[in-house]
Amino acid sequence: MEGLLILFGLGVLATPFVLSVVALANSGRIARLDARLNELTVELARLQQDVTALRSDAHLATGAALTAEAPTPAATATSAQMPSAAVRVESAVASGATAVVAAPPSVATEAVVEPSPTPAAASSSRPAPQSVAGQEPTAAVAAGVPLKPRRTWNVEEALGRQIFLWAGVAAVSVGVLFLLYLAAQEMGAAGKVTLGFIGAGVLFGVGFVAERRERYRQFGRPLIAGGCAIAYFVTFAMHFIPAARLIDSEAFAVTLLLAAGGLAVALSLRYRHEWTTTLSFLLIFLALGIAAAKTDATFNLVATTTVAAALAFLVWRLAWDRLLALGVAATWVTLGCWLLPNTWARTSAADRLELFRLLLPLVCTWLAFGLAVVLRRAPAPRAERWQGLAALANMIGGFGLAMHLVYTLAPPLSFVVALAYGAAYLGAAVWLYRRQRRLAYLLSATMGLMLLGLVSPLRLGFGSYWVPSLRLFGIELLLLAGVLLKERYFRTLAYLVFLATMLEVLLVKNGAALLSFAGVTFHHRLVLLAGTSVAGFVNVGLLRRRWRAALCPQEIPGVFYFFSTTAAATLWALVAYEVRDLWMAPVVAALSLCGMLVGNRYRLPDFAVLGTLYAATAVGAVLLFDLELSPSDGPRALRPIIMSLVALSLALDYVTCRRWILAAAASPRLTLPRIAAVAASGLACVVVFVLLLVDVPHAFVAPAAASMTVVLFYLALRYDLAELLVEGVGFTVFAAVVLVAEPWQFPAHVFGVPARLFGAGLTLALWYLAEQLLERFWARALDAGAARLVFGSRRRFFKLVAGYLILATLGLVWSVKHEAMAYDKNLLVALLWGVAGVVYLEISRLKGSPLWWAHGHGLVGLGALHLFLVSFVQGGTVGPVSLRALTVLPFLLVVLYVYNTFASTAAGLSLPPRARGLKPAYLYLIAAIVAGLSMYELMRAWVIVAWALLALAMLWRAQGEMQRHWRRCALILVAATVVRTIGVNLYFRDEIGAFRLNLATVPLAALGMVVGYGMLRRAELREPRPVAVARSIVAALRRPVVMWLSALVVLATGFVVVEAEGTILTVWLSVEGAALVGLGFAAKERLSRLLGLWMLCFCILKLFIYDLRDLSGVPRIMSFIGLGLALIAVSFAYTRFKERLAEIL
């Protein structure tokens, strides 16, 4: 059997050979036909040119006739009285005369003598733009520029000409490697090396010959590349592989390797192709990497420096920035590979001579690359990025290695070296700034500033608390430089360093003693915190007044907020340290009020935001300190008073900064202060929330919150403070939550009345009062300015009123759920919610209320969620019927009813367009319910069949406006079928008795997919639509047919791979590939044919590489070389006879 399979594989493999031989035998006839075809093509092109020229002449004549009627051009004014035919001929002569400049004479002659058959009247009736457009081809022909057809990526071409060729070269190379390996056991070192070089020479020779001919150029270049690779490898083997060792000297061997790399570079320069040269350079760096482990320091450093200099020179001459970037990185990695292992563990200091000897090449390399970057002219923006990368790599590598070396061998000198590098970078920055090399300039400046900035901590010691203060001084200088130079980058740097300094002061300084500042005196703390704070406030003042003109417009508000916030944060840290108890909240609240007052007095919006941040801190302090008090604590009695004070202070905050709410209408930039003002009132409410929760008896909490709602609604109504409505609603929600939580947490009775009844009754009464207030507010809500700011539109206000229906619906939802849980009938919840949803929808239709409509759909959706969370996974039966089916099927009826009556229910309601798009969701829900039910009701192996059938049914049902969604739904089901097949059927491989269920279920599912594919493809062929050419996989996958086909292929392949093994697997995969090719022909689907071809290719490769892996020695070598040659031959045949093969494919 296996022998037959090998014969089959060889037969398949030999087919391209036979085809090639037959084709070559007919090459004479083909050559004649080709020549004739070329003649015809030339003739056709000439005729096309003639036709185009004549058309343009006709248009020009028409244009002349038109201009003759128009009085503007003076040149045509003389011919205005001539008959139209004469005008046409003369203008044709004129245009012919202009065309003579570049076009062949015959064109001009014919254009002159042949009269245009188009009547002048008909020509003149054409619109002007058409006649102008008609001149374009003439211009192209006249200029002698051939019109190139747009080149598109062709899979067959890529497969036949490129992939097969590269795969063939790879297979031959592997075969040669095996041959070398075999030879290594039989042959001497010289023989092996000679054999290798002969192989490389042959590849070079064939490659160069092929490259000279236009037709085989693409064929020749990979061969040259293969020759290079083999030559490099053999050179490597001459020293580093013992079996082929001819050279003993390591330095000489590495030099030879470098020479081989250099040869590759030199060869690559013939093509002037940057990436080719870059890859060749990587060969050199590979050699240097090998040398790093083998040779001595001097050789390495000198060789690397030389290569770096050569690279820099090349880059300077050819302006190849990508080569520079990758070369710089490779150089420093190579140097690092040698330097780091040799110096890392070194403990003894070096003498100055040794240090100089090691440091000099590094500095030279750094300087060479730096100059290559610096001395370049201002490049294009894209190239500048690569230069920036090169500069960055040079900075990291050059400076990093130098510093490592100095710090390891002579630590005292590191300060000087860092200063020198910093100064050099600053100098380079100045140079680059003058030449407007922005990216490189910014990098250099940053590096210089960082180095110089890091030097001071080195000298002072990182632990010194003077460092942040000193840095503050530096930041001010940097800020000043940014302002004077109008360089935003420096300013941004100053902001960032200021932020880092502030964080250091607050978090890092003094380590674990965060905010407690243990061991730090008050004096130090004052210097650190107050200094930072004062610097921040000074900066915000200066930037606001004196330096404002130097800032960018979009920078201004951010800078103010930044400095004022950071300054306030450090000031808060000072206060937080000094006052850390019950009184912290009122103190911070007072600070907040101060901020608000200052902001209000001097119209500083950022201070309003600051005040709100302080207010938030005050609330945090309430939660942190005040709530911790136990009944035994003395100050506990003060808590309600303190919290009331805080709430009052925050309410005053809100009153103070309320101006920003009104001002926000005029300026969108004041949105943040406006939010801050609203937040201030919200924070006050939070304190009241907390007060109610901790200091009011539980049964009274909900009524108290409801009464707050009434009070806030009244204030909003009386004083036109519309944003208080939001807080009022907040208290409503709060009361609702308290009521919902009541049965489990609160005492059973209050004054002899059940607590739930008492609280709920009082709360509902207060809500009714609030609703009445809202009704009164409704009439004037949108007339008031503040109300418009808060609500923006009538719809938003409507939402607030709708909140009460939401409460009712939530009450219903909650009651059903709660009672069902109490009686352990959770299964019924989804059904009851679903039916309630249907009733809501019918009420919405009768009342014409979109609100009821939305709630109805919400209830159905909630029911569906509950269904998936509870009903599907429940076991048990009621009589012969499972509980699952008994509850899921009625819900399915509900969903089907809602789906079918969707349009009529929504008719006449003013709904947003998005709401009308809800209908497809029900379709997906129906599919999910049916799929889920079958998943849990059927035996698991059969589920995929059910899903495939369901997908087919949906595909069959797909029509009308919902067709797209039905198809998409079917597609999702098919995808789920594939996943389930792999994850369940092919994982567990169920069987009943001796029968393997997969043998029935998977083919059935696949059959369903084939039928679905056929239906889709038939529909596509019947109603052809303009489908964009698939330029990518994503674009191809947009076609449902392709998705179905992919699912089918995955399913079938998975099945075959799991159920078969070894050579049988290859056979089945070949059968599948052939079936796909057949299906592709039957359905006229190119993708299917291609997939089949790929699969057949894979089978051939598998046969040779995997199935015949037990072969060894000469047969294995022959199989690889044979396979490679076959692939190369196919590629050759495709290159030679590509037109004919394209017809076959």
Next chain:
Amino acid sequence: MSTRLRLAIVLALVLTVGVVTWLVTTQATPEQSLSLAVLVDTGTETVRSLDRLGKLATEVTLGEEERIGAGIAAAIEAGGGDPEGAAADQRAVAAAYAGAVVAELQERGGPRRSGVQYRVKVLGTSEINAFAVAGGHLYITTAMLGLIESEAELAAVLGHEMAHVDLKHCIERIQYEHAAAKLGGEPLEAMVGIGAGLVSIGFADDLEREADRMGTIYAAHAGYHPQGGQLVFQRLLRLSGARPEARANVGAEVRGMLEDALEGYFRTHPKASERIAGYDRVFREQGFELDSGRYYVGRQNYADMQPRAARELDAEWVTGRIFPPRSAKTRRLG
């Protein structure tokens, strides 16, 4: 659609729901609570399908599996047993008896893989456990032997462990690490081990259910009573004394749902109650006639440690169930 027709349909829907509600409320129903099982099942299937592809790519041969398994088995046996456990000679007798049962299962139960050599060893520990190692090494503890009361139960337990080997669960658990060790040595093996463990733990309990299923099929095909496994797990359930926690409110229910989902993911074995229910599904699917079928139980064989193959007793052939059908219960909130 006219308004009357619509109202009639809505009324019919309400009536249907009413009837269903009545039907459900008059019947005793099992415990119902929120569960993310649908979501977890779907996610697990997706992960499993990807895992299947990975497992196919890193498949090992039987010879290699035996080599790996031998290494693991040597390490386990080097650890020794509990000194308070049964004496070595008793364990040897028990191991020989269990080996005979396994041979019976292998011969008549119809495992999928041929060529696997099963070896049974008895560990003298007080932990109730049985486990399998790649290559066919099956281990059962003396405590587990103490829990078992018949040869049918032993066949169910050993069939379960055999199924782990037969379905390649044991080797697949370490397959990725093995491939990683080949590629990148120990560090890569450790990293891959952690990653694969986290992923595969999501469906480890599925593998246990599958082993239950296949073990029952082997036992039933070999003539043993299929309910042996149910009896063992019923006893384990009694020993553990686990009771489902009542979920009093929606918060607790949602919390329980999330905890169950999380616990379900990280649980390597399903709950004993779920496994007992899982057996019922296997009986239904495979068409075992529990009420009318005739199966071997082998209590006396187990007591004498003499396998059925050596001494088949007519009295041990039983018609009907040996484990009663489960009844649903109702819970009410107090």
